[in-house]
Amino acid sequence: MKKLIPILFVVAAITACQKEPSLSELDDDYVVFTDYDKSASFGDYLTYYMPDSVLLITDSEKATYWTNDEADYILETFAENMAARGFMPADSKEDADLGLQVSYVEDVRYFINYPNNNWWWGYPGYWGPGYWGPYWSYWYYPYPVVYSYSVNSFLTELVDLTDQTGTSKRLPVLWSSYMAGLQSSSPRVNQNLVIRAIDQAFVQSPYLTRQ
């Protein structure tokens, strides 16, 4: 029996080392990160164009998209928030001052070969600068990007389409958001979580307005 005492303490030591907190206590809402170009004057922009689909980033090498019912509630939530901030939808991207692109990261295994920070730019079908017009040859963030990739996350970028007269063909990203969380088994719950996350992205971006 006496010999068991040190052994019991060894067992206790091994099992009670660093105690990780209970993640079940965390709420279900998404983590929402936003950043923007502080030199941007959002009041100078009136119209925006948003594609009618959400790009799916998966482990597939072929671009796929959410459209219709799958994407509508997401795009509608963005549109409602943009309208609330005074921006108007444009009929075509050629007529728009701003471009709003939304992507959903379903799986990150595809990106293990993309060591650069802006790994999503290399994804097949990603909203390349050329999508927004032949003038743009590459784009850039005027601010540091600190995204961490993960499953079940949304990437949103608001690009400036107005500066097509200069010599630079860089397409600037004026605002970006990154929203991520764990998926629920309920599609209805997931939809509510995504809507709340999009709304939160605008709530914490009060500068994103025409007023």
Place this chain on the structure above:
Amino acid sequence: MKTIKQISLWVVAAAFMAVVPTRGNAQAVSRTYFNVDWQFNAPMGDSYADKASGWGMNFEGGYYVMPQLAIGAYIAYHTNNKYIDRQTLALSSSSALTTDQQHSLFQLPFGALAKYRFTTGGVFEPYMTVKMGANYSRMSSYMQAWELYHDTWGFAVSPEIGISIFPSPNYRYGLHLAMYYNYTTNKSKVLTYELDGRNNLGFRVGVSF
């Protein structure tokens, strides 16, 4: 984590090996001692992860260079966690983050000690100890599927008072009770939270042999 477990394992194993040859000859072990304790720890002076907890242990051993004065070594570890409700943090002048969090503060001090016992050879053996050494600490924030953390090293100092209770003075197995204060110099930052030093107050319950 694996390293920590290995350290704990070796300390207890060493203690066990040291005491086994002394069975049947109590006088031979009178100059050495070991304490193995469960501990309850409360961080003080900051609110990062100040929820008191019992997720920690302490291991120490020493040699009496004088009848009442021992020198030795110790290692301990502890984790304190705290839930932080959902809030928006301004990470920079342009970026913001909204999330709830589980804060976690892990500490692992180890080093040398000097112990003075007020009595010898009795059932009750009150003492005071001063411990000094290094402290490894991980300051973490858990958000959904992520952990942001900052590992740091600092200097640690810890006064302790306690008592060892040996029901049979000739048999060196007994109960150990102690209270301690621990200060370390670790500086760390996670998100918008900064910690400059660690203050801890706690107690230990374990065995002496």
